[in-house]
Amino acid sequence: MKKILPILFAIALLYTAGCTKDSDFLNVQPTSILTNEQAFSDPAQVLSILADLYNRQLDFSGLDNGWASFADFSESFPSENGSAHIVQRNEWGFDAWNTWDYGYIRDLNLFIERATVAKALSDADKTRFLAEARFLRASYYFEMVKRMGGVPLITESLLYDFSGDPTYLQHPRAKEHEIYDFVISEAEAVKNNLPENPNEKSRVTKGAALAMITRAALYAGSIAKYGATTPQVTLPGLEVSIPASMATGYYTKALNAAKELISGSAGSYALYNKKPELAENFASIFLDKGNNPESIWVEDFKLKSGRVQGFTVSTQPRYGAEEEEGGRINPSLNLVESFEKLDNTYAPVPITDAAGNPIFYNNLSEIFAGRDARLHGTVILPGSSFKGRPVDIWAGYQLADGNIITGDDRGAQKTLPGQTAPVQVVGFDGPVSSKEFTAQSGFYLRKYVDPTPGAGSRGTNSEVPFIRYRYAEVLLNAAEAAFELGQADAAAGYMNPVRARAGLTIPLTAADISFDRIVHERRVELAFEGHILFDMKRWRLAHIVWDGNKMTVADLLGNIGSATKRNTQPYGLWPYRLHDAASVNNGKWVFRIVLPALVTGANRFRLGNYYSFIDDNIRANNPKIVRQPNQ
Amino acid sequence: MTIDRIILIVVVITTISCKKDNYDSPNAHLHGHVVYKGEAIELEYDQVRFELYQYGFGKTGPISAVFAPDGSYSMLLFNGEYKFIIPNGQGPFKWKQTPQGAPDTTVITMNGSQELDIEVTPYYMIRNPQVTASGATVSGVFKIEKIITDASAKDIESVSLYINKTQFVSGADNVAVKTLNGKDIADLNNVHLNVTVPNLNQTYLYARVGLKIAGIEDRMFSPVTKYPFRK
Numbered sequence: 001m002k003k004i005l006p007i008l009f010a011i012a013l014l015y016t017a018g019c020t021k022d023s024d025f026l027n028v029q030p031t032s033i034l035t036n037e038q039a040f041s042d043p044a045q046v047l048s049i050l051a052d053l054y055n056r057q058l059d060f061s062g063l064d065n066g067w068a069s070f071a072d073f074s075e076s077f078p079s080e081n082g083s084a085h086i087v088q089r090n091e092w093g094f095d096a097w098n099t100w101d102y103g104y105i106r107d108l109n110l111f112i113e114r115a116t117v118a119k120a121l122s123d124a125d126k127t128r129f130l131a132e133a134r135f136l137r138a139s140y141y142f143e144m145v146k147r148m149g150g151v152p153l154i155t156e157s158l159l160y161d162f163s164g165d166p167t168y169l170q171h172p173r174a175k176e177h178e179i180y181d182f183v184i185s186e187a188e189a190v191k192n193n194l195p196e197n198p199n200e201k202s203r204v205t206k207g208a209a210l211a212m213i214t215r216a217a218l219y220a221g222s223i224a225k226y227g228a229t230t231p232q233v234t235l236p237g238l239e240v241s242i243p244a245s246m247a248t249g250y251y252t253k254a255l256n257a258a259k260e261l262i263s264g265s266a267g268s269y270a271l272y273n274k275k276p277e278l279a280e281n282f283a284s285i286f287l288d289k290g291n292n293p294e295s296i297w298v299e300d301f302k303l304k305s306g307r308v309q310g311f312t313v314s315t316q317p318r319y320g321a322e323e324e325e326g327g328r329i330n331p332s333l334n335l336v337e338s339f340e341k342l343d344n345t346y347a348p349v350p351i352t353d354a355a356g357n358p359i360f361y362n363n364l365s366e367i368f369a370g371r372d373a374r375l376h377g378t379v380i381l382p383g384s385s386f387k388g389r390p391v392d393i394w395a396g397y398q399l400a401d402g403n404i405i406t407g408d409d410r411g412a413q414k415t416l417p418g419q420t421a422p423v424q425v426v427g428f429d430g431p432v433s434s435k436e437f438t439a440q441s442g443f444y445l446r447k448y449v450d451p452t453p454g455a456g457s458r459g460t461n462s463e464v465p466f467i468r469y470r471y472a473e474v475l476l477n478a479a480e481a482a483f484e485l486g487q488a489d490a491a492a493g494y495m496n497p498v499r500a501r502a503g504l505t506i507p508l509t510a511a512d513i514s515f516d517r518i519v520h521e522r523r524v525e526l527a528f529e530g531h532i533l534f535d536m537k538r539w540r541l542a543h544i545v546w547d548g549n550k551m552t553v554a555d556l557l558g559n560i561g562s563a564t565k566r567n568t569q570p571y572g573l574w575p576y577r578l579h580d581a582a583s584v585n586n587g588k589w590v591f592r593i594v595l596p597a598l599v600t601g602a603n604r605f606r607l608g609n610y611y612s613f614i615d616d617n618i619r620a621n622n623p624k625i626v627r628q629p630n631q
Numbered sequence: 632m633t634i635d636r637i638i639l640i641v642v643v644i645t646t647i648s649c650k651k652d653n654y655d656s657p658n659a660h661l662h663g664h665v666v667y668k669g670e671a672i673e674l675e676y677d678q679v680r681f682e683l684y685q686y687g688f689g690k691t692g693p694i695s696a697v698f699a700p701d702g703s704y705s706m707l708l709f710n711g712e713y714k715f716i717i718p719n720g721q722g723p724f725k726w727k728q729t730p731q732g733a734p735d736t737t738v739i740t741m742n743g744s745q746e747l748d749i750e751v752t753p754y755y756m757i758r759n760p761q762v763t764a765s766g767a768t769v770s771g772v773f774k775i776e777k778i779i780t781d782a783s784a785k786d787i788e789s790v791s792l793y794i795n796k797t798q799f800v801s802g803a804d805n806v807a808v809k810t811l812n813g814k815d816i817a818d819l820n821n822v823h824l825n826v827t828v829p830n831l832n833q834t835y836l837y838a839r840v841g842l843k844i845a846g847i848e849d850r851m852f853s854p855v856t857k858y859p860f861r862k
Contacts, residue, residue, distance in 0.1 A: 090803040090804070091803075231846070232720055232846060232848070236731070236732055543848075547802070548802050548803045549802045549803070549808070550802075550803070550805065550808075601803065602802075602803045604802075604803060606848060607720060607848045608720065616692035616693065617690070617692070619692075620690035620691055620692050621690070627718075629719060629720055630718075630719065630720030630721070630848065631680075631718060631720075
């Protein structure tokens with residue numbers, strides 16, 4: 001009987017402890033999922049959510065989305081056999097470059113809605129987070145409008161009510177200029193909520209907002225103006241094309257935003273000018289992470305953090321590289337010859353004299369002397385060095401009778417006439433025809449290729465950031481907008497500092513500024529930064545420059561500096577050493593223009609490429625989406 | 632159960648089940664040419680597209696295809712009703728449009744195979760092209776007839792004589808080309824083009840005349856001519 005008490009006690013305990021809290025007991029918060037309120041309770045937590053949104057920004061050429069996005073448009077030859085299709089196709093598919101990531105837009109909208117109602121955040125934090133998210137949303141809409149034209153403008157999260165009728169979620173495409181207006185007005189609205197800090201590069205700042213306004217307004221202005229030359233590239237609802245009457249308004253906005261940034265109202269940005277050697281200085285813009293005054297907004301990377309990029313592994317000069325890998329981007333002669341001479345004139349790279357006889361050079365680099373320093377800063381030329389070690393680019397020996405002795409492998413050896421022992425007859429970096437990773441155009445890329453030890457090794461990679469906006473582009477935007485507004489004098493004033501940094505110290509005058517000059521300056525300054533496609537599209541030059549006709553050598557050498565010059569196939573320039581003991585020129589260098597053997601296609605930009613294809617599935621799901629013109 | 636019996640069962644199941652879950656392949660053959668008054672219009676390889684739509688099966692997307700260089704097309708379809716369009720901006724010709732500017736449809740009812748020519752209105756026609764070779768020089772003589780002469784008429788931007796080693800002959804695929812700008816054409820009834828062909832290790836070549844119309848992307852072509860070539 002004495003045992004009954006503890007039993008009773010235990011039962012009583014079970015009833016009181018077990019029964020009263022029944023509902024609470026079962027209703028347990030999951031430990032692996034945060035509620036919105038929890039997620040938006042702590043600034044560090046919110047920043048990590050925002051970091052994901054930053055990471056999902058889309059770049060045309062990113063250092064971490066493959067080298068091939070840099071290699072197209074005849075500005076370079078892709079020296080990797082698996083990518084030869086870039087120079088073998090005759091046209092781009094209508095779906096090239098398309099993007100339609102409304103999942104990302106939804107996540108941005110949700111972030112904005114949740115951060116707006118968050119109670120635990122301080123006002124200062126909240127303001128900055130919201131400004132950043134709105135910037136990122138505007139930036140992605142900008143990316144979409146560049147590629148697709150007007151798209152549905154969704155600025156709040158959409159919720160399906162499961163009624164079986166989703167038509168209320170189907171939004172038509174906005175007009176093209178409405179998207180540009182949205183990008184500009186959002187950036188205007190948030191610019192003063194962003195920090196004025198030129199040293200903040202990876203999070204957006206007031207400088208980034210102004211830079212985005214000037215670029216977006218410039219794009220819209222030029223589509224309005226030059227869209228008039230392609231009346232076929234329009235839609236009656238203006239989802240594609242902008243009325244010509246709006247051009248002046250956009251150019252004015254572009255110029256004003258650029259002026260605001262140049263005046264220092266967002267902090268002191270400046271052209272990078274830290275190194276005395278001009279070409280090295282230009283290359284360093286893209287490599288120097290310490291207080292770089294030129295970069296405005298970047299996609300950043302950090303060694304040993306898991307967020308590194310392998311661009312250098314893909315593109316470094318192959319010979320002597322860590323792990324012997326690289327060499328994939330070979331800039332074309334088309335681009336190389338477009339760098340001006342120091343007297344502001346254009347000329348082909350001189351391989352023959354006026355009488356048509358070959359010119360013999362004492363060394364490999366002499367032929368490129370006296371040109372825009374950006375040439376050396378963008379391209380690794382034969383006879384120049386990378387990481388302090390000379391690259392080995394030369395194609396073979398030329399004999400007295402003009403015949404060539406060369407090898408079919410890197411650094412191959414053969415016995416020359418009159419000699420007994422074999423000698424090296426081709427460079428270790430090539431060029432060897434159709435041999436991947438050699439410099440098949442005779443050139444390697446320097447821009448963004450990181451000389452830091454380890455950057456070219458797969459296990460380490462590089463932490464060089466990709467610059468999305470930089471100060472020189474803002475100056476060129478200002479120059480173009482001023483030129484289009486009839487202020488050629490101001491345009492020259494904006495353009496000259498950019499040119500002076502490249503060693504072109506004879507200033508351009510107002511009379512020198514022309515549309516061709518503007519086009520040319522952007523091409524050489526901003527090469528391999530993801531601009532050329534969008535520039536050619538907005539000027540409606542793409543279908544002229546990439547017209548699908550094969551290029552002759554006469555096409556290549558003529559009309560340098562003309563905006564409408566054909567550019568459909570990447571040419572190369574191969575150095576040969578003269579082997580002719582009887583000649584005074586024995587041992588000197590001659591150059592030949594070659595079309596790399598793998599180049600069989602000619603780029604053709606069809607009118608239907610101006611605005612990328614909207615997938616049939618998207619249009620089937622939402623019949624309000626009108627299709628792109630000319631497809 | 633012997634092994635024979637197992638094999639028998641497997642064979643029976645395999646043969647029976649195949650019939651059950653497979654559709655018949657499409658077997659109605661739709662083919663023809665894109666024509667103007669019965670004459671086929673010659674086009675560039677893989678450039679001029681057309682689309683068929685079939686409604687009533689859930690989501691609607693186009694069945695897209697391209698016209699061959701000789702203007703022909705060919706598709707295998709299921710029986711049923713289809714709507715045919717040539718999208719705006721395709722081809723060196725006018726395709727009928729709705730008042731709103733969308734491409735108008737032609738209804739095609741498939742009930743077995745059929746041959747159907749697609750009638751369009753070209754801006755120009757290349758008439759009576761003749762290609763002759765003498766040594767390394769190839770010359771083309773032809774006549775240009777302007778078909779559309781009303782307010783929507785368009786000028787000739789240029790004419791080109793293309794030579795290639797294969798029967799794909801166009802701006803992108805050629806070994807030699809000679810182009811004459813439209814404003815330099817003196818007489819539309821007698822256009823001459825001469826081109827010098829580089830040294831090729833081939834005893835025959837293909838030639839074709841292409842006509843670029845101002846403001847229209849796709850070129851009009853003459854039929855591909857194969858001719859003997861000796862240098």
